[in-house]
Amino acid sequence: MEFKEAKNKFVQTWGALGSQWGINKTMAQIHALLMVSHEPVSMEDIMEELQISRGNASMNLRALMDWGIVYKEYKAGERREFFTAEKDLDELAVKISRERSKREIKPALKVLKEVSTIKSDGTEAERHFVDQTTKLYDFVLKADNVLDKITEYKDNWLAKLVVKIMK
Amino acid sequence: MEFKEAKNKFVQTWGALGSQWGINKTMAQIHALLMVSHEPVSMEDIMEELQISRGNASMNLRALMDWGIVYKEYKAGERREFFTAEKDLDELAVKISRERSKREIKPALKVLKEVSTIKSDGTEAERHFVDQTTKLYDFVLKADNVLDKITEYKDNWLAKLVVKIMK
DNA sequence: ACAAACTTTCATTTTTTTTTGAAACTTTAA
């Protein structure tokens, strides 16, 4: 396989994977492109390589920076801005976990707590509802905490986790 | 909060969470509804409660059964089919993990392996590409294996994991 | 073997999400 072909395949695959996990395709593709680029890339080049509009590039770069996984860089003597991706995978996974926890899990937990604490009048339906949502709340909270704990190791957390669970 | 209100809120929230993670809203809502129902529910009732069409209900119930997290039930003396959700959360998480690994992670790994093994001609760009995709392959493979290992405990795996990583 | 009761399929429509592109805005250098 040619380098260019391989790069394109990687970008497409990463984009598809993003879609399946609720991240928009272009955002994932830009991220993929920056991940495998050995030097900072301009917006111009991103537009060109992915065949997307300026607006689309701008918005998704902003989103990636909000996630904390893409950085702006300034080159000496250059007017335009360049972009790089977080390339350390442990760090990348930590940042994605933290963001998704903050944006999606925590708000869901809040609702779970609310609905699991209604006063049940004691019909079987209500008792089951309270019981099940309480269990769900406990489960999600525990999972969220575990994720937090794991990624706290920061440096090489995945390798450390492997060691922990194998023994 | 009223029971009915709480139930509705839960279903809506679970549906929104599903969307954010790449699962279609209705599919997540049906799952939510079945999770908190103390007895099997007919397609008729699902349509009524979620205000969706027969076709939609049918297709998403099929999808949920393909995932192995919703079951068909037959009631004695009843022509129609009823549906229940897997209510054990450890089991639910295991099934979702396995399916997503099989459908999404494994195929992505295959591509990562392909693109990371091109013969680099030694330009800096190519060396970086091979290096980065190799690291990504190793990382994703390791993460996938960890998930597999964790969920192998099956019974109460989350609680067991908590114990493991805390000490 | 028939028809009633029920479920599935899939072409079409609707809704939602993403993308575009042009105008507004910002920054820098002369």
Next chain:
DNA sequence: TTAAAGTTTCAAAAAAAAATGAAAGTTTGT
């Protein structure tokens, strides 16, 4: 202070995903 070089915003358009509903299919009781 101006204009050139660049970036951001957002209303409108396009694309993608999901939902509808009617026809086809299946099952069961008589």
